[in-house]
Amino acid sequence: MESAPLVRLAPVEEGAGVSIVAPASFARQDRIDDGVKGLQAAGFVPRFAENALARGPLFFAGTPEQRISDLHSAFADTEAHMIMALRGGYGSNYLLDRLDLELIRSHPKPFFAYSDLTGIQLHLLDKLGLPVFHGPMLAADFYLEDGVHLASFNAALAGEPYTVGAAEGLRSLRKGSASGTLYGGCLSIIVSLLGTAYEPQTEGKLLFLEDVGAKPYQIDRMLWQLRHAGKLDGVRGIVFGEMLDCASPGVGPELLEQAILSALEGIDVPVAFGLRSGHVSRQNVTLTFGVQAELEMGEETELRIFEPAVKKSENR
Structure with a gap:
């Protein structure tokens, strides 16, 4: 199967809004709070999706319906120029058959994640040509003082080699x-x-x-x-x-x-x-x-x- 041609995204400037979503597991509140500070210090404005702070059922950050709704809303949100997962964990596999590919195709933007989100990211790359930003997440990396390699983060967003x-x-x-x-x-x-x-x-x-x-x-x-x-x-x-x-x-x-x-x-x-x-x-x-x-x-x-x-x- 041939992959779709690569989509060229709009550059993300300093001060841009970032939609924070939790397509898999929930995160510790202290890591969320520190992650917000880290992302703000890097020059961005976090905007939490409606259900991003949900805890449960089980180990999930909300029901599949809540999580896919947030992801779709994040792509459609004109005030957010990129999307970042709260963390990985487990659960984004339940969203794969719920993805609205046409909505995402119409509103392409950088989506930063890794771990459990690999499946969604690669599916969007294969089907839509949406580039994958395999990189830091809010409550997994930005909460740490030395958690993010900012040089590659900024270069990837700016379109620089x-x-x-x-x-x-x-x-x-x-x-x-x-x-x-x-x-x-x-x-x-x-x-x-x-x-x-x-x-x-x-x-x-x-x-x-x-x-x-x-x-x-x-x-x-x-x-x-x-x-x-x-x-x-x-x-x-x-x-x-x-x-x-x-x-x-x-x-x-x-x-x-x-x-x-x-x-x-x-x-x-x-x-x-x-x-x-x-x-x-x-x-x-x-x-x-x-x-x-x-x-x-x-x-x-x-x-x-x-x-x-x-x-x-x-x-x-």
């Missing part, structure tokens, strides 16, 4: 270079969508994969599943995230890297590791999925995002 490398944790596991459409997200969510109508279109992409709290054998198992589902066919290269808390107790971190290389044996593409985007310990890097990027592992290991997802601002 940007590069991340060793300073952002990136290093080589298997040397080489590759270029192509950057694509990916949370590994466990991608795997959970296999065999559904929302199966991500990973083939032929420069693939970014990250997760949190999964043991090396579980990462191996998910890569095995991707491989045998044909989702690693023709990939140009693979970049792994920081893989926070993905070590086995009492075993060194090298086991995870060995497991990754073992699982990818015979897939002759460059492999990088450690990029802090998604579930991270600090400074969450924004990655723009759907645009052209280049992975280079020579003297330095760098991921260059050279195609903008937004139109260049006339004021810049």
Whole structure:
């Protein structure tokens, strides 16, 4: 299946309104309060959706009807120039068959999220060509003093090319270079969508994969599943995230890297590791999925995002 052509979004200027939505789980109030302060300090104006602070039923931030209503309203809101998820958690899968694609197509704007929101983000990219901003969320990153990598966040919103490398944790596991459409997200969510109508279109992409709290054998198992589902066919290269808390107790971190290389044996593409985007310990890097990027592992290991997802601002 061919992906839709990439939509070029309007640039987001300092002082813009940000619709805060909670399509999955609810968040702690202290993190919400501190996240508001962090987003304001970055120069933006948070605007909470009607049900964004709902708690329940169960572990959800409202019913599916409330959550999808908020998401649709956020896209349609002319006072908000981008959308940001409160946090991930679990539950946005219940919204996939409720998405009003025509409404979203008519009101495209940046949507910042990761983790559980990977499914929605990649579905909108595949179906509508809506670029994915795999980056910080209000009560997951902006509440922390050092939670957001502002350079990549601002560059992605401004339509500027940007590069991340060793300073952002990136290093080589298997040397080489590759270029192509950057694509990916949370590994466990991608795997959970296999065999559904929302199966991500990973083939032929420069693939970014990250997760949190999964043991090396579980990462191996998910890569095995991707491989045998044909989702690693023709990939140009693979970049792994920081893989926070993905070590086995009492075993060194090298086991995870060995497991990754073992699982990818015979897939002759460059492999990088450690990029802090998604579930991270600090400074969450924004990655723009759907645009052209280049992975280079020579003297330095760098991921260059050279195609903008937004139109260049006339004021810049």
